[in-house]
Amino acid sequence: MSARKPDFLIDRPFAHRGLNGPGVSENGMAAFNAAIAGGHGIECDVRASRDGVAFVFHDATLARMAGREEAVAALDAATLDGVPLPDGGAIPRLSALLARCGGQTPLLVEIKTDGRQVEGLCRAVARDLDGWPGAPVAVMSFNPYAVRWFLRQRSGQLRGLVVTQQGKGWLRGKIERALALWLAKPDFVACDIRDLPSALSRRARARGLPVLTWTVRSQSERTRAATHADQIIFEVGHD
Structure with missing residues (x-):
């Protein structure tokens, strides 16, 4: 693991899938516009x-989001452009979100892919990011192979490993995290708020590695995050 702590990664909270809610779809442009208007960073998910x-x-x-049974990966871009979200907006291309952020709004791009076949999606993301050199953007993923791809192919790109202990036994979780960290060698980690405090978060921070935490929904979780993490990925919620 390396220790890189750029200001944009920790200087403001990130809105989880944008600032969404009733009438404003997650990962939609209206949610991203609301996050930007509120002065927040943005966390989003990407698929190819x-x-x-x-x-x-x-x-x-x-x-869930469009009432159609097709997989995103089964449809071409022109077809996906015509699929509306519940609020009526289109499914954004990553290139459009990057343009909306304009190199100013901090952006976390979570790469949603399973297994070792990560190159297609990672290349698609990298191609879009190449148009915004120097923008405050980090990629992250639960999949250590996706993070590792950026380590090998785009070593200058800030990259994070997303982790959770939920649904895993102590030993299984420990082994999986150790293997994932060894494969990914991330610049930061994003921990499940339900796991904090944790040995992983303590070790990471002791080494100067930023710790983000998701998904923070209540004041009690914000209080816990303030002690055990460097920044939050949040949704509007209540105790």
Whole structure:
């Protein structure tokens, strides 16, 4: 693990999938506009279309957000451009979100891919990021192979490993985290708020490695995060 702590990674909270809520769809441009207006950073998810274009979308299929059963990866970019979100907006391309941020709004791009076949999506993301050199953007993923791809192919790109202990036994979680950290060699970690405080977060911070935490929804979680993390990825919520 390396110790790189650029100001944009820790100087303001990140809105999880944009500042979404009733009538404002997650990972939609209205949610991103609201986050920018509120002075927040943005966290978003990306998947690749069949023809290798990076789209801002969380789920593997369109069912929950668009009422269609197709997988995002099964449709080409032109088709995905025409699929509306619940608030009526289009599914944004990553290139459009980067343009909206304009090299000013901090952006966390979570790469949603499983297994070792990560190159297609990672290349699509890298291609879009190449248009914004020096922008305050970090990539991150649960998948250490995706983080490792950027280490090998775009070593100057800030990259993070997303981790959770939820649903895992102590030994399994410890082994998985150790392997993931060895593979990814991240610049920061993003920990599940439900896991904090944790040995991983303590070790990371002791080495000067930034710790973000997700998804913070209540004042009690904000208080815990203030003690055990360097910045939050949040949704509007309450105790």
